[in-house]
Amino acid sequence: MRKPNIGGQAVLEGVMMRSPVTEKLAVCVRRTDGTMVLEEKPAPVARSGPASWPFVRGVVNFVRMLTIGMGTLTDSAKMLGEEYEEEPSAFEKWLSKALHIQTDQVVLGAAVVMALLLAVGLFFVLPNLAATLISRWVKVPILVNLVEGVVRITLFLIYLALVSRMEDIRRTFGYHGAEHKVVNCFEADLPLTVENARKMTTRNPRCGTSFILFVMVISILVFTLTGWSGGWLGRLLIRLALLPVVASLSYELLMLLARYDNACVRLLRAPGLALQKLTTREPDDSMLECALAAFVAVLTPEQRAAQVPADYRLPTEMPEEPESAGEESAETDSSEEQETADAPA
DSSP: OOOOOOEEEEETTEEEEEETTTTEEEEEEEOTTSOEEEEEEEOOOOOSSGGGSTTTHHHHHHHHHHHHHHHHHHHHHHHHOTTTOOOOOHHHHHHHHHHTOOHHHHHHHHHHHHHHHHHHIIIIIHHHHHHHHHTTTOOOHHHHHHHHHHHHHHHHHHHHHHHTTSHHHHHHHHHHHHHHHHHHHHHTTOOOOHHHHHTSOSOOTTOHHHHHHHHHHHHHHHHHTTOSOSOHHHHHHHHHHHHHHHHHHHHHHHHHHHHOOSHHHHHHHHHHHHHHHHHOOOOOHHHHHHHHHHHHHTSOHHHHHHHSOTTOOOGGGOOOOOOOHHHHHHHHHHHHHHHHHHSOO
């Protein structure tokens, strides 16, 4: 029986997991004192209507995961405490008051807009301008579109290579690897333990890295159909308008390749899995513990009984540590001394 597609993403010093079966998501982070903090919330899944239709669900899931992803990043920062909290700017406070919404919603919205503008500028505007320059000498539309696609993929690889050198990003990529290892452990029907998860690969065929690579490649094919006429701004707007089509095709291909396993499928999956070498790293055991906690939190009782050791406890299920005997003894001694001092002679 095929396993449900449980997955998630790395967040600040932790992991988010989301299940379509329980319609829950959980975020688990590790604070600087070593303790883990777990939060759960509902995550409804569209099971009927246009949002569940093939070639439509891809766009819906892309938008949903973008908003959920940015939201969980914000949540993880709050869970980590004051060390990661940032004071909203004066403009964000003014906008929050003007729109009658919470400040964190303004910050989240601004982050989403900035991320979209960066992606459009880096992966659409620059490749389009480069191809426009090349078109002065190359008059074959197919070749010009191919150049644009190659520039787009090259910029993406350079971007990943550069950010992967940053220490904070390297830790995030470690949590990304932990997420994959735990998901792979579950799908291999092994007990969900750190020891079993440690043996798993950091790559997964449903990873968002593979999805983005499919978007890059399929965009070359789709954009080629539009030719290479008109000004660069018109071509850019056409490409942005076709992006939902590209995302839908990429999502369906990603899900199709994740469902089967044969020589042809492995060949098509290979580039995306290879690219995950840049976006995942081998996690340490503390990262695996965070990923396991988030994963177990979104399982059904039946799934938990089948693959989670009976003695496993989530951070929210841990009993509070009792005061040490030494502290109790000190308090007793202090109390006795006070009583002695207060006693009449």
